[in-house]
């Protein structure tokens with residue numbers, strides 16, 4: 197595996213959307229119903245272009261995949277886009293551009309927790325350490341920006357991953373999806389340093 201973590205760019209957005217859809221449908225099906233997933237893809241999950249503009253969203257590219265390994269993942273300039281995720285210095289806890297509950301005002305690194313945001317790994321590339329590599333890049337960047345705590349609204353699928361990375365479960369929450377559906381999530385946090 198020849199994996200490269202780089203900052204995501206505006207030109208990646210169409211491939212990021214495809215990656216997010218594949219990740220949600222492929223990896224979250226054991227935790228949520230199909231109706232919840234399709235509704236969440238419409239109203240919650242998606243690219244947050246503010247993170248790309250802030251330079252706080254990462255893309256993981258595989259540059260040497262060949263043969264069967266190429267199937268299922270997305271191609272970007274010859275490489276495969278296999279994962280994405282970011283952090284934020286803004287108040288929004290989760291949600292793509294289309295999500296109504298956004299709050300783009302800036303956090304205070306001395307007082308507030310930076311947010312870990314929008315982690316998605318392609319199902320064909322899960323459990324190979326890609327999410328962990330992106331998370332390490334986010335934690336290092338948030339630390340360099342002066343933050344000493346991190347938190348996120350984790351999907352039920354994300355909980356074992358974040359727990360393995362030292363995050364504690366703080367509270368359960370439900371994101372309204374419309375049509376009487378909700379998306380159960382867990383707010384998790386960790387102090388760094």
Ligand SMILES: CC(C)(COP(=O)(O)OP(=O)(O)OC[C@H]1O[C@@H](n2cnc3c(N)ncnc32)[C@H](O)[C@@H]1OP(=O)(O)O)[C@@H](O)C(=O)NCCC(=O)NCCS
Nearest residue numbers: 316317322323324325326327328350351353354356357360
């Ligand atoms: C959560 C997610 C990003 C993890 O990405 P990943 O690249 O598969 O994670 P890693 O390979 O770095 O996993 C690191 C460790 O986390 C834990 N972990 C990750 N996924 C797990 C799972 N499904 N069940 C149990 N433990 C898990 C394991 O301890 C794992 O180490 P191991 O594989 O050596 O046992 C991925 O499952 C995903 O994209 N899910 C769908 C989208 C989503 O729900 N994202 C979370 C948004 S908050």
